[in-house]
Amino acid sequence: MNGRQFIVRVRRWARRRNLEVRFVASEGAGSHGTLYAGQRRTTVKDRKKEIGRGLLVKMLADLGID
Numbered sequence: 001m002n003g004r005q006f007i008v009r010v011r012r013w014a015r016r017r018n019l020e021v022r023f024v025a026s027e028g029a030g031s032h033g034t035l036y037a038g039q040r041r042t043t044v045k046d047r048k049k050e051i052g053r054g055l056l057v058k059m060l061a062d063l064g065i066d
Contacts, residue, residue, distance in 0.1 A: 001050070002049060002050055003046060003051060004047040006059065010035060010037055010063065010065070011064075014037045020036070023036075024036070031045065031046075032044065035063075042058075042063055
């Protein structure tokens with residue numbers, strides 16, 4: 001899964017829970033950005049590159065997604 005796919009899936013997850021989701025590219029260095037889902041946030045690396053399994057687990061934990 002790449003960063004763009006991750007954002008799409010988080011948006012679907014949040015929509016079912018009536019949470020606001022926004023991606024702010026200016027809040028990251030280089031190709032990174034910050035993804036907010038409700039009151040939680042995580043950093044998303046380059047949206048075109050693959051996300052490793054360990055990083056994916058950490059990002060999901062940051063957002064409170066099981």
